[in-house]
Amino acid sequence: MSNSQRDLTLYNAHFVDGLVKAGVESAVISPGSRSTPMALLLAEHPDIDVYVQIDERSAAFFAIGLAKASGKPAALLCTSGTAAANYLPAVAEAKNARIPLIVITSDRPHELREVGAPQSIDQNRLYGAHAKWFSEMALPDADDSMLQYVRKTAAKAVYITKQSPAGPVHLNFPFREPLLPDYDGVFERLEMERFSSIHLSEGTRVLPQSEIEAFAAIVKEKEKGLIVCGEHQSEGFGEAVIKLAEKLGYPILADPLSGLRSGGIHSDLVVDSYDAFLRNQNIKQAAAFDVVLRFGAMPVSKALSQFIRNHSSNVHCVVDGGGGWRDPIGVATHMFAADESTFCCALSSFLNERRETSSWLKNWLQVNETAKMKMKSVDDYEELDEGKLFYEVLKRLPDRSALFVGNSMPIRDLDSFFFTNNRHIRLFANRGANGIDGLVSSALGAAAVTSPMYLVVGDLSFFHDLNGLLAAKQNGIKMTVVVINNNGGGIFSYLPQAAEPKHFERLFGTPADLDFVHAAKLYGAGYQKVIDLASLDQGMAEAEKTDGLFILEVVTDRAKNVAAHRELWEKVSQEMNKLTAGDDFWN
Amino acid sequence: MSNSQRDLTLYNAHFVDGLVKAGVESAVISPGSRSTPMALLLAEHPDIDVYVQIDERSAAFFAIGLAKASGKPAALLCTSGTAAANYLPAVAEAKNARIPLIVITSDRPHELREVGAPQSIDQNRLYGAHAKWFSEMALPDADDSMLQYVRKTAAKAVYITKQSPAGPVHLNFPFREPLLPDYDGVFERLEMERFSSIHLSEGTRVLPQSEIEAFAAIVKEKEKGLIVCGEHQSEGFGEAVIKLAEKLGYPILADPLSGLRSGGIHSDLVVDSYDAFLRNQNIKQAAAFDVVLRFGAMPVSKALSQFIRNHSSNVHCVVDGGGGWRDPIGVATHMFAADESTFCCALSSFLNERRETSSWLKNWLQVNETAKMKMKSVDDYEELDEGKLFYEVLKRLPDRSALFVGNSMPIRDLDSFFFTNNRHIRLFANRGANGIDGLVSSALGAAAVTSPMYLVVGDLSFFHDLNGLLAAKQNGIKMTVVVINNNGGGIFSYLPQAAEPKHFERLFGTPADLDFVHAAKLYGAGYQKVIDLASLDQGMAEAEKTDGLFILEVVTDRAKNVAAHRELWEKVSQEMNKLTAGDDFWN
Structure with a gap:
């Protein structure tokens, strides 16, 4: 033995x-x-x-x-x-x-x-x-x-x-x-x-030129096109896709996790408020497209998914260097198992120099600017609802910091309020299975490598992985956590069952009545309760000075939060109605 | 669709x-x-x-x-x-x-x-x-x-x-x-x-009479036999196995989870301190046996497992109504997939009335009594080490209460200090895979059905399933938790690596430095820090009056705990040496 x-x-x-x-x-x-x-x-x-x-x-x-x-x-x-x-x-x-x-x-x-x-x-x-x-x-x-x-x-x-x-x-x-x-x-x-090590190397997936050329011939003919970008792992993708968009004259609808809204990459073609304006009926009808080029994972925006699905497009191409079948809405016409950056460069090489800016592109950019301006009107809000809070936290993130966001509401608020900017901010989320579990730990693991790290999570996610906090203490990791405590499952307030009070709080709202100041004490973290912008400022400043963990807890109200979000979307929608009132817009 | x-x-x-x-x-x-x-x-x-x-x-x-x-x-x-x-x-x-x-x-x-x-x-x-x-x-x-x-x-x-x-x-x-x-x-x-329901019923596994008769013929010849009982799910097993033991003149080595140490079942043949006295060399040699009849899961005692494995026995029979291959020490000679109670009754029916009490049996019972007396000497201890604490908690459990114990140390302390008694105390542990996970939740689930419920866990187990506490609040469940906080993994102090300080605390001791008063506050539980018997009494009394969750936290020292356990076993061992000093004992 x-x-x-x-x-x-x-x-x-x-x-x-x-x-x-x-x-x-x-x-x-x-x-x-x-x-x-x-x-x-x-x-x-x-x-x-x-x-x-x-x-x-x-x-x-x-x-x-x-x-x-x-x-x-x-x-x-x-x-x-x-x-x-x-x-x-x-x-x-x-x-x-x-x-x-x-x-x-x-x-x-x-x-x-x-x-x-x-x-x-x-x-x-x-x-x-x-x-x-x-x-x-x-x-x-x-x-x-x-x-x-x-x-x-x-x-x-x-x-x-x-x-x-x-x-x-x-x-x-x-x-x-x-x-x-x-x-x-x-x-x-x-x-x-005396034991030799083995050199390990992997090639990227590259399509034959003939395939690219054939595809270029198709898109060349289509003026009304969209580029949609989600989370991806392709190096040099930002520059490559911007070059492609410029040649095609297509707007780039960029999910926050695509890395195209920040990080020193900048293009006027990036559209970042589509989740807000694609809720408007007029826009949804007017913006009918002929082709979608999609890279990376499907973006988080449900408004975008529905918009794409509801238009029969001639061409919907999915490019994925990992060869995945990324088509949750069932509209793909082309599946390309090909490295995204290489694909963009290769396709660009078959296209002519930039077209005159089309009215198609101008309209998309104008709509986006108009919607974004309205979204930014939360700047003037007094009350700290969840959207406003997220907006204010984002404004305060230092350059070269990292942000990890929870699923359910935070990732959606990130989508709404993380506008294109010149700071280098790395964004993280667990979008593989979008669980509410493991977020504290994932953020801490990332924080061990990149600093300063901020985590924004809801109370259910925070509770689910409260044990994760121990790693900060046991491994000496610095991180700032912003907990949006709406005492339960905020996202359920957007679902049909919210209209039916029987069993709702018990099964979906699930208020846990947790005051996380005690969690902070248990794990030796700094703590600040945030009730207004002054306490947010104070907390962020203290967090910056703290070596280990710092928790900011914001108590919000689920019902008010839904109302506030809906009100803001309604305002955007009214602007969209104004824009599209004339017969000549977008046709 | x-x-x-x-x-x-x-x-x-x-x-x-x-x-x-x-x-x-x-x-x-x-x-x-x-x-x-x-x-x-x-x-x-x-x-x-x-x-x-x-x-x-x-x-x-x-x-x-x-x-x-x-x-x-x-x-x-x-x-x-x-x-x-x-x-x-x-x-x-x-x-x-x-x-x-x-x-x-x-x-x-x-x-x-x-x-x-x-x-x-x-x-x-x-x-x-x-x-x-x-x-x-x-x-x-x-x-x-x-x-x-x-x-x-x-x-x-x-x-x-x-x-x-x-x-x-x-x-x-x-x-x-x-x-x-x-x-x-x-x-x-x-x-x-109008939808009929289906009657569901399952028979128990019963061996043919001829099999039982043949096996009875074997054991009839063996005076030096042992009955070993672990956790089982066979109804009426207690009475059946006692009857069998009486006919065979074998002692019953009963794991606490066998249900044979408590619950209104009582027999003089039950041996409950074997884990203490089977650490003594003389006893281990003198008590060589010819046959073991084993029912249910393998008991928790490592001393018992080693004792059984180290004696080549002619017959080692494993009876399991679930038909499992329950032989972690690899000594089985007979595997009976048969309901335990039915097997005991059937075997009894082939045996004559009770033999004269043999010296074999007398010796086992005397050794057990002597060891047990010594174990009970913790009664006189002043300091509240983990063994003493466990002993005192057990003494204070009200009749018809239930106790859930954690793995690692608590189940072993239960084995050491839960002596046969006349109270009805239901014992629970998660001994399927013996994980340190899920214990708070398992105990709370049981507490929803049987009350009053006590849980004794170490700090690592308690930490691992701290989230479990939320269920008490959300579902209105009463439970008393005794947390033995030795700031880390107590069981590792018994392992060889404890002698090597490099990496030990970081990898095995893993002190989490958690003060669970904050966990109590987070989950709205009552709380008492236990430092002596007076505070234990006070905490147990308060817990009884509390509707929901009550946490008693006892801070102990890992090193001292090992020393105290080893000292107690040494005392038992000395008693065993005295007992076996004469040539005529046990042969």
Whole structure:
């Protein structure tokens, strides 16, 4: 029976070193007994940053944040049993959001499986379809061939997890007792250099020129076109798509997560208030288009989705470097599994120089400016409703900061109030599965890599991942959290059931009556209750000075919030009616 | 395209009514949009108790508690996406612990799957091997044949989830928008009686008489036998196994979760301090046995497991009504898939009346009494270490109360200090996978059914499921929590790595530095810091008077705790040395 201390030490040391050599720079560890050998070797390696989070669910979302902000795969380690099961929500999110994660679970050796031993569940393919790759690892063994095997498996895991579309891989390691490796100084003792590392590289998907040329011939004929951009992972995409839009004379409808509203990228063709003006009937009818070129994920705006779906377009092309079937509204006519930037450049090369600005484009830009001006009228509001609050927080974000937003309401308010600007602000959200879970942790993981980081979440999301806050304390991470506490599920107030009081509060409103000042105290965070702009200013200033976590809590009212949003959209809509009143507008 | 409001209403109403008619009395709902139709119909049904918990992970463990305490399957409902993934830890626990759960997940309809739509993950067989049964449900449809189908599927889900070994089943329901059913008063409007319900019944596993007779012939010859009892689900088992033990003249080594140490069942043959005295070398050698009859799960005591494994026994029989392969120490010679109570009665019927009490049995009982006396010497301790604390809490539990204990240390302290007694105390623990997760929620779920409920947990477990506390407030449940706060992972102090300070605190000790008075305030719980017996008394008295949640926090020291436990075991061991000093003892 193998698994001597030497086996244990060398096998795990080579695996960890293999990860590091392949480009892994961070690992998130949750405490446990079965994972002891791997935990100690991860902690011992000089070139890997180790973070600790007791709650495995939060740990996995923290790793998502690390991977998002660093652009590199993050490793995860936990003990056997339900510990590993706690990773599933983040694994599913990572799969959908294309995040490279290397999930390492420890397991009992084969002779202790499914015989009623404690902390033992069936971990084989535990994440099912949600892991890109699963491998049941061999028992620790210091034979040269096995050390080569484990090093290569580390490299292979990195290779697979990063390949587009990126996604989580799962390695299950059986460990036999005794579990204590001879870890101290092992990476100095070993001659790691005698094990060669493997160069890993991946090409992007490039279409044949003939395909591009044929497609160029189609779009050349279409004046009424739209470019729609969502979250993507294609380098140099901003410049490439702007060049393309200029040649085509199409407006760029840019979701905030597309990176086109900020970050030093600027173009007059970017339309950022479509979610507001596409609620107007006249505009929706007048702005009928012939072609849509869509890049990245589907934008968050429901008004935009409905607008696109309700017009039969001749051409609706979806370009995705990850080859995904990104067509939630079922209108695609062309699916291009092709790197977005390369596609834009290639298509541009088949187009003539910029057309005269068409009335089509002018109208889109005028409508956008008009709507945006109205949206910005929240500037004059006295009361701090959720929209106004979001607007004011955004105004106060320092240049070169990062913002993580929650799902449900915050991402929608971001869409409404994050207008094109010259600051460099990195935006993050978990839009793979859009869950309300794991947001605190994901933001903290990102905050460990990029700073200053701000998180804006609703109270339900904040509650769901309250445990995530512990990571700030345990790993010394600075972050400012703005909690919009409307005491329950704000988004349900926009749904039909809001009109029916029976069961509503109990099942949907779910008021938790939580005052997060106590959460701040529990986790040693600074705290400010925000009731007006003065206290917002004060809180933001204090947060900036605080080393660790700072929480700003804004108590809002769900019903008033819906009313305020609807009122603002109505104002925009009235402006749209004015604009489109003359017969000659947009035809 | 189907899914009119009529389809939605009737289909879900019949499913819910089908569950109720098959014996489901409770459901735990987490808020969400996609689950709207099912949530409203569950809330509307007059014969089902609905509980709400925002955090799906906690919700699922809450359902485990409900099912454990009520003995009936509990239903779970959540929305689509990662919400459903949050159930996996509890689903894995329920599978291993044989808990009947009906997991209902809502999903997007087929046309919105895997096309980049939000809150959409692949929910097909989401829990893999951890669900006993999975069914992808049809879309809502009010055709008579489809209403029959959905009612029958509800009954089938109950039928399967309860069948021994019980375990979770998973039904995935696609729902199309609009999602609002016409629920109000639906169960009065419908003539549910025209749909017949199905009588469901399951037989227990009974061995042929010839098998029992043959086995009786074997054990009749063996004087040196042991009966070992763990957690089980066999009705009438206590009386049956005592009768058998009396006929065989074997001691009954009873794990606390076997139910044999309390609850009005009493026998002089029950040995409850084996975990203490089986650490002594002399005893371990002297008490060599020839046969072990084992019922239920393997007891928690590692001393007992090692003792059994280290003696080659001729006969080691495992009896399990669920037909599980319960042999973590790999010593079984006989596997009987047979109901435990029936097996005991049948075996008894082939045995003669009680043998003269053998010296074998006398010795076991004497050793047990001696060890127990020593263990009870903590009565005289001044300082409140973890063992002493546990002992004092147990003493104070009122008759007919229930106790839920955490894994790691509390279950071991329960084993050490819960001696046979005449009170009716129901004991609970999550021993399926022995995770540190979900304990607050499981205890609260049980507390919703049986009261008064006490939970004893360590600080890591308490932290892990802190979100679980919200259910107490949101559903008006009374419970007393005793948190043993040793600021980190106490059990690691017993492991080899405790001797190596490098990385220890960071990876294993993981001190979270949490003062749970703030958690109490966040969730509106009563709170008492326990520093001595007087404050323990005061806290227990206040807790009794409190309607909702009450938290007692005891701050202990990990190092001192290990020392205190080892000292106590050493004292027991010395007593054992004295007992076995004479040559004539035990041979």
